[in-house]
Amino acid sequence: MNHWIIAPVVLPALLAPLLAFVMRHDIVLSRAASAVGTVCLAAIAIGLTMLEAGGGTQVYFLGNWTAPFGIVLVLDRLSAIMVLLTAVLALIVLWHSIATGWDKRGRHFHALFQFQLMGINGAFLTGDAFNLFVFFEVLLIASYGLMIHGGGRTRLRAGLQYVVMNLAGSTLFLFALGTLYATTGTLNIADLAVKVQAMPADDVALVRVAAVLMLIVFAIKAALFPVQFWLPGTYANAPAPVAALFAIMTKVGAYSIIRIYTIVFGPDVAATQGIVTDWLMPAAIITLALGAIGVLGAKRLMPLLAFSVVGSMGTLMLAVSAFTPYALSTALYYLLHSTFAGAALFLLADLVVSRRGNDALTAQPPIVQNGLFAALFFVGAIGMAGMPPLSGFLGKLMVMDGVRDQSWMALAWGAILIASLVTIVGFARAGSVLFWKSTAMEPAEASDTVTPATALQVGPAMCAMGMLVALSVFAGPTASYLESTAAQLFDSSGYIDAVLSPALEGLK
Amino acid sequence: MEFLVASAIGVLTAGGVYLILRLRTFPVILGISLLSYAVNVFLFATGRLAVDAPPVLQKYADVAYTDPLPQALVLTAIVISFGMTAVLVMFALGAYLEADHDQINIQDADEIESSDEKGQGA
Numbered sequence: 368m369n370h371w372i373i374a375p376v377v378l379p380a381l382l383a384p385l386l387a388f389v390m391r392h393d394i395v396l397s398r399a400a401s402a403v404g405t406v407c408l409a410a411i412a413i414g415l416t417m418l419e420a421g422g423g424t425q426v427y428f429l430g431n432w433t434a435p436f437g438i439v440l441v442l443d444r445l446s447a448i449m450v451l452l453t454a455v456l457a458l459i460v461l462w463h464s465i466a467t468g469w470d471k472r473g474r475h476f477h478a479l480f481q482f483q484l485m486g487i488n489g490a491f492l493t494g495d496a497f498n499l500f501v502f503f504e505v506l507l508i509a510s511y512g513l514m515i516h517g518g519g520r521t522r523l524r525a526g527l528q529y530v531v532m533n534l535a536g537s538t539l540f541l542f543a544l545g546t547l548y549a550t551t552g553t554l555n556i557a558d559l560a561v562k563v564q565a566m567p568a569d570d571v572a573l574v575r576v577a578a579v580l581m582l583i584v585f586a587i588k589a590a591l592f593p594v595q596f597w598l599p600g601t602y603a604n605a606p607a608p609v610a611a612l613f614a615i616m617t618k619v620g621a622y623s624i625i626r627i628y629t630i631v632f633g634p635d636v637a638a639t640q641g642i643v644t645d646w647l648m649p650a651a652i653i654t655l656a657l658g659a660i661g662v663l664g665a666k667r668l669m670p671l672l673a674f675s676v677v678g679s680m681g682t683l684m685l686a687v688s689a690f691t692p693y694a695l696s697t698a699l700y701y702l703l704h705s706t707f708a709g710a711a712l713f714l715l716a717d718l719v720v721s722r723r724g725n726d727a728l729t730a731q732p733p734i735v736q737n738g739l740f741a742a743l744f745f746v747g748a749i750g751m752a753g754m755p756p757l758s759g760f761l762g763k764l765m766v767m768d769g770v771r772d773q774s775w776m777a778l779a780w781g782a783i784l785i786a787s788l789v790t791i792v793g794f795a796r797a798g799s800v801l802f803w804k805s806t807a808m809e810p811a812e813a814s815d816t817v818t819p820a821t822a823l824q825v826g827p828a829m830c831a832m833g834m835l836v837a838l839s840v841f842a843g844p845t846a847s848y849l850e851s852t853a854a855q856l857f858d859s860s861g862y863i864d865a866v867l868s869p870a871l872e873g874l875k
Numbered sequence: 876m877e878f879l880v881a882s883a884i885g886v887l888t889a890g891g892v893y894l895i896l897r898l899r900t901f902p903v904i905l906g907i908s909l910l911s912y913a914v915n916v917f918l919f920a921t922g923r924l925a926v927d928a929p930p931v932l933q934k935y936a937d938v939a940y941t942d943p944l945p946q947a948l949v950l951t952a953i954v955i956s957f958g959m960t961a962v963l964v965m966f967a968l969g970a971y972l973e974a975d976h977d978q979i980n981i982q983d984a985d986e987i988e989s990s991d992e993k994g995q996g997a
Binding site for chain 1: 907911913914920948956960963967973981
């Protein structure tokens with residue numbers, strides 16, 4: 368049993384209380400500790416990904432209780448790549464919040480940040496449905512704190528909406544888990560898969576109810592229509608580095624859908640056949656359209672970026688809803704891309720908005736480093752809208768290729784292409800109003816409060832864009848890793864064997 | 876007993892859903908609480924309703940027992956929902972004190988104003 372599997376959960380869990388209780392008065396110390404912890408997390412994540420690239424599914428039995436009696440953590444290719452994505456994103460966001468001083472604007476930023484990482488990593492690693500709920504709550508309660516970091520009236524009120532939405536979602540999750548437990552008698556994901564496959568056809572009604580309830584819960588997290596309402600308000604009013612970190616939170620919902628609806632309610636399972644695609648595909652298309660229309664109609668920069676995140680979730684879930692191995696691998700590629708694209712844009716927007724004074728999309732006198740910010744915004748917008756040469760283009764191309772064999776291929780292609788066009792128009796309008804029209808106005812009087820961004824402050828946004836470049840340069844190796852990831856997911860017997868076989872061996 | 880428990884869960888859920896659709900924060904908090912009570916009772920019932928059966932296996936005699944796992948799940952759910960409700964109350968209180976009213980809606984005017992504040996604070 369490899370104990371490194373639990374390290375991505377334990378490391379932030381131990382660090383966070385230390386940050387909250389021991390180092391809270393010393394900002395330098397807590398910055399250093401938080402940074403060192405996140406670097407270690409990234410190193411562990413790289414190690415786990417390399418380990419996983421060579422071998423099969425690895426299982427960690429907590430307290431050495433065999434499944435399905437104890438809780439298990441499962442490391443397969445999907446969870447390894449998700450943990451790695453979280454760690455890299457966390458490093459970039461942490462760097463930005465330290466360089467711009469966001470972490471000093473309220474208390475306990477670093478402790479909440481580490482708790483957030485603990486919850487996200489736990490959700491990616493766990494092999495137990497109830498444990499997934501618990502880690503959801505851990506990441507949510509940390510995100511509530513981060514969401515209102517720095518305070519302010521609108522932020523608090525937007526935070527309230529966010530909390531209420533997610534508490535209602537948690538209640539729904541518990542109802543789904545209860546229904547599932549009542550019908551199958553287990554909550555271990557591998558054991559659930561066995562029980563659902565063996566279920567007699569007369570008893571499937573309640574399981575189908577549970578499957579749809581869980582789909583709604585994960586759709587809330589992934590901001591899919593019709594439960595996407597919380598996202599624009601939350602992301603637009605959260606502190607920008609936190610919004611950048613939240614780019615991974617929608618992906619937790621997407622990950623849960625991918626995990627549960629391939630392993631437990633897979634496409635071959637008779638009990639729930641067809642219900643997922645029937646609901647997910649139209650929801651994804653409407654989400655995509657809503658995102659694009661929102662980008663076009665936004666009056667402020669932050670909501671514009673939030674709507675572009677909604678649109679990218681639509682594209683992602685459209686590829687997921689095909690539920691074929693190839694389409695899933697394209698969805699995972701787009702998932703990696705859209706996380707970094709969203710984060711890059713939010714970090715850049717923070718630099719611009721803090722110098723401009725507000726984020727209204729109206730022509731205002733140019734700010735310092737107008738050219739630099741304009742160039743970076745151009746790169747970020749190209750990435751998000753899906754134009755060549757960045758990974759957004761490759762990602763959308765692959766997604767379209769992935770859904771090519773589906774009966775609804777024309778609908779999907781039309782939605783993706785039209786939404787991309789509308790998004791490009793929206794970003795072009797925002798960019799030209801923000802950076803171009805302003806050059807025709809008289810520069811504002813030089814004031815001492817507006818300082819140019821230093822290399823350290825621009826660095827994180829550039830790093831996130833560098834990841835987009837890296838994703839397109841190394842598209843071949845990434846795609847082949849993701850293809851084997853998708854193949855592993857659809858071979859649910861491998862997952863089930865890895866989790867349950869030690870218990871069977873013990874019986875012999 | 877099944878009828879009683881089922882209707883209790885139903886009534887609690889219906890009340891909770893009605894209350895979280897209200898426009899003010901106080902009824903919404905009550906609604907969330909009612910929903911979490913409903914789900915706790917529901918989780919408890921997933922192990923089947925049994926009277927006079929301890930959640931402990933007897934290895935010396937074959938006596939009736941009830942499923943202990945839902946009880947553990949309910950305990951976890953109670954702790955989490957209690958903590959979350961506390962957080963929600965603090966949020967609502969903070970928002971009420973900042974805005975001087977407890978409407979849930981956010982008007983567009985508020986947002987523009989706050990984006991100005993945000994910029995000045997930065």
